[in-house]
Amino acid sequence: MKKCPEKEILMAYVDGELENDERAKLRVHLEKCSKCAKEVAAISEDSLIIKTGIDELFARHRVNDKIMAEIQKSRVPVATTKDNEVVNPWWQRLLWPALGLALLFLAIVMLIPSGHRYHGSAVSVSFHALNDDSTIDGVVVPSDQVFKLQACSRQALCGNFLFSTVAENPTEFIMKGTAMVSFADQAIVDFDKAEVELDLVNGSGVNVRVNNSLVSLTSGSVNYRSFSPPVEAVIGAVKTIIATETIIDEAIDLASSTNVASVTVVISADQPKTVVSVATATSEPVHSTETQIKTATVVAVETVASESAEQEHPASGVEHIFNPFTDKPLGQGQ
Amino acid sequence: MNMQGKTDVELVKQVLAGEIEMFSELVERYEKLIFSYLLSRINDLQEVEDIVQDTFVKAFRHLASYDCERKFAGWLVTIARNLLIDSRKKSGRNIASTDLVTDVLLADSAKENRSHPPEIIIRREQFRKIVQMIQxxxxxxxxxxxxxxxxxxxxxxxxxxxxxxxxxxxxxxxxxxxxxxxxxxxxxxxx
Structure with a gap:
């Protein structure tokens, strides 16, 4: 290494992010070059001062005891299902099966709907295949086997399944198609990457989440055939695969740091119709002057078109995030 | 009880199974991360403390919905970010309008500096200046x-x-x- 390395390399060295051979070469260089050695020492010193200072600050403002006291006070029962390979306390090992059996018995006696079998226990969701070629995680499952939706797991379902959810109002619905299914917030069944038809067959209704949208199944069928995989987006000059959540995050960051009321993230300048997310400031009136607005909340996310989103994108330094006030890319003529 | 070798997912499963005290290890692992994350976004240390606490309490209450394929730290940061957005909406506070971290640092160091050797006082002074620059x-x-x-x-x-x-x-x-x-x-x- 004859020439002095870029500052970025020196910073990566301090952060321990260089490969071994690169690191070794730089060490040799640092022994000979006092300018770079001084730079490395300065970067390290900055980091040490900040780390030591914030560690002290953190030590004075810890809330771990308050957190545990709050949790012990509320003791919200978080367990919803018996998890694989979890060693439960002895009383739970007896209590939950006993409760489950009792509730199953009640459910069978009181809640069985005509024409459909009913499975499950309180605050749980169970499902079973309705035909003999449906699969779970790629494995064909018999139609007489009942499964519970487990917390902390996602299962790939393909085929026709009957879901039974039990809370105050038992509900049954049929899923036809494919989806990654899991148990989400507040016992909501989550269908991700879904191409499904959902059909309520019993009960007054149930909320489910399909491809990140909350849906109320109240009557009839709901079709989700338009699932689009994460799109390839260009934000700034960086080209990468980004899920919708990332784009939203970028939009919030951008709106927070650039004093704009809203930002629209566009996949590509060549494909202006491929708007994937819209973030709008809500803490201040949208019509306020741009400089007064510093926080933003995503209020709408929609895919307008995505057929061509995975095609080629320009990798130039074109800014693809637009200021809605000027209709120009941010950072240009604001 | 040795909790050090356990993965986040193993701890989550134990908490879900009723061993609530296991949650303290998750707090131990990630409290500083959430503190740093919030400190980078707000200047009011009291608000930082409140949101750190709310983040873990909310995480505990919704632990059953945690997707074990995600990073636990990332899930906590998402909760903290949402709480921060809610807090800003409620209070109408402007994130960059105050300089409380520096104020608190000054107050803290003024109280403690009396009993500390000069090198610590100098280091704190350097830190205070860097914090201003970071802000x-x-x-x-x-x-x-x-x-x-x-x-x-x-x-x-x-x-x-x-x-x-x-x-x-x-x-x-x-x-x-x-x-x-x-x-x-x-x-x-x-x-």
Whole structure:
């Protein structure tokens, strides 16, 4: 290494992010070059001062005891299902099966709907295949086997399944198609990457989440055939695969740091119709002057078109995030 | 009980199975991360404390919905970010309008400096000045920078936690460092 390395390399060295051979070469260089050695020492010193200072600050403002006291006070029962390979306390090992059996018995006696079998226990969701070629995680499952939706797991379902959810109002619905299914917030069944038809067959209704949208199944069928995989987006000059959540995050960051009321993230300048997310400031009136607005909340996310989103994108330094006030890319003529 | 060797997912499963005390290990592992994340976004230390607490309490209450395929730290950061957005909406507080971290630092150090040797006082003074400089950095640069420097996380992990592309994380950390060095050099050159 004859020439002095870029500052970025020196910073990566301090952060321990260089490969071994690169690191070794730089060490040799640092022994000979006092300018770079001084730079490395300065970067390290900055980091040490900040780390030591914030560690002290953190030590004075810890809330771990308050957190545990709050949790012990509320003791919200978080367990919803018996998890694989979890060693439960002895009383739970007896209590939950006993409760489950009792509730199953009640459910069978009181809640069985005509024409459909009913499975499950309180605050749980169970499902079973309705035909003999449906699969779970790629494995064909018999139609007489009942499964519970487990917390902390996602299962790939393909085929026709009957879901039974039990809370105050038992509900049954049929899923036809494919989806990654899991148990989400507040016992909501989550269908991700879904191409499904959902059909309520019993009960007054149930909320489910399909491809990140909350849906109320109240009557009839709901079709989700338009699932689009994460799109390839260009934000700034960086080209990468980004899920919708990332784009939203970028939009919030951008709106927070650039004093704009809203930002629209566009996949590509060549494909202006491929708007994937819209973030709008809500803490201040949208019509306020741009400089007064510093926080933003995503209020709408929609895919307008995505057929061509995975095609080629320009990798130039074109800014693809637009200021809605000027209709120009941010950072240009604001 | 040895909890050190357990993965986050193993601890989550034990908490879900009723061993609530296991949650304290998750707090131990990630309290500083959430503290640093919030400190990079708000200046009011009392608000930081409140949101750190609310983040873990909310995480506990919704633990059953945690997707074990996600990084636990990333899930916590998402909760903290949502609470922060809610807090800003409710209070109408402007994130950059106050300088409370510096105020608190000054108050804290004034109280404690009396009993400390001069080198610690000098180091604290340096820290106070650097904090002022960090506050002048754009918010989107501050967060990955502090997660790197304070929590010593690898770039890849920061990328996963903040759900940002790796190159974006690298660029932001480099940019933050560069701006900070410029500010320090300018400061040191001042008579």
């Amino acid at each position: 002048e950095l754009p918010e989107d640069l501050r967060t990955p920078f502090l997660l790197r420097v304070v929590n010593e996380l690898p770039y890849q992990e920061i990328s996963e936690i903040l759900n940002l592309p790796l190159q974006t994380v690298k660029n932001r950390i480099f940019k933050a460092r560069g701006l900070l060095r410029e500010k320090r050099e300018t400061y040191e050159e001042m008579p």
